[in-house]
Amino acid sequence: MAGVKLSSLPTIKRLPSYLHIIEAAQREGKEYISGTVIADELELEPIQVRKDLAITGIVGKPRIGFPVGELIDAITHFLDWHHNHRAVLIGAGNLGTALMGYSEFTRHGLTILAAFDVDTAKFDKSINDITVHPFDDIPKMIPELGVELAILTVPSDFAQQTAEILIQSGIKAIWNFTNVKLKVPSGIIVQKEDLSSGYAVLSVKMARSRS
Numbered sequence: 001m002a003g004v005k006l007s008s009l010p011t012i013k014r015l016p017s018y019l020h021i022i023e024a025a026q027r028e029g030k031e032y033i034s035g036t037v038i039a040d041e042l043e044l045e046p047i048q049v050r051k052d053l054a055i056t057g058i059v060g061k062p063r064i065g066f067p068v069g070e071l072i073d074a075i076t077h078f079l080d081w082h083h084n085h086r087a088v089l090i091g092a093g094n095l096g097t098a099l100m101g102y103s104e105f106t107r108h109g110l111t112i113l114a115a116f117d118v119d120t121a122k123f124d125k126s127i128n129d130i131t132v133h134p135f136d137d138i139p140k141m142i143p144e145l146g147v148e149l150a151i152l153t154v155p156s157d158f159a160q161q162t163a164e165i166l167i168q169s170g171i172k173a174i175w176n177f178t179n180v181k182l183k184v185p186s187g188i189i190v191q192k193e194d195l196s197s198g199y200a201v202l203s204v205k206m207a208r209s210r211s
């Protein structure tokens with residue numbers, strides 16, 4: 001990941017969970033929140049939470065905690081969620097449709113401007129106000145939209161060839177939900193997502209609780 005220390009990645013992955021809790025505290029009218037409260041809610045060690053939050057530059061006050069408003073702003077800025085990230089989505093199937101309907105993304109600056117699919121039955125249909133365009137329009141539309149981020153939710157067999165078309169069309173970052181490890185030129189950012197890792201942790205926890 002360009003410009004981000006590898007050691008920071010687990011911290012970055014935890015920050016959205018912290019943000020949920022801190023935003024809930026703000027809705028309840030709280031001005032401060034302690035690292036221990038966040039840690040208890042997420043079953044983490046308080047020292048871990050304090051270390052993670054230090055990355056945002058906000059320091060808690062002893063016995064009072066972190067200022068809620070400042071902490072929300074600091075996490076949002078650190079994650080670059082205060083900027084608008086414009087994206088296209090390729091593969092408007094089950095997963096693609098679910099992602100297009102997830103309002104948390106919009107709240108955190110991710111806007112899906114258009115979707116693309118090969119299924120003619122989906123052309124010009126709107127899913128949560130996002131229009132599905134023919135796959136063949138990608139090379140024309142991506143430069144027109146000026147979008148650099150693509151969310152890839154096509155069947156895995158088509159992932160590599162789709163990624164190549166996207167990159168040729170000007171895409172610089174791919175959020176890859178397929179099972180394929182994409183081969184991309186240097187300078188292209190790929191983030192691979194796998195819900196199975198969460199399921200794996202769940203299965204092991206359930207198995208351990210039975211033994």
Ligand SMILES: NC(=O)c1ccc[n+]([C@@H]2O[C@H](COP(=O)([O-])OP(=O)(O)OC[C@H]3O[C@@H](n4cnc5c(N)ncnc54)[C@H](O)[C@@H]3O)[C@@H](O)[C@H]2O)c1
Nearest residue numbers: 091092093094095117118119154155156158178193194195
């Ligand atoms: N990361 C995860 O945890 C996770 C979870 C579920 C599914 N997936 C993956 O996401 C992908 C989509 O899964 P799904 O369940 O939504 O499948 P789906 O069959 O419901 O949807 C796939 C969509 O892609 C379209 N499509 C097919 N070939 C295409 C191409 N060449 N270009 C553009 N669109 C094309 C299809 O018409 C369909 O609308 C699969 O690769 C699957 O393995 C990942």
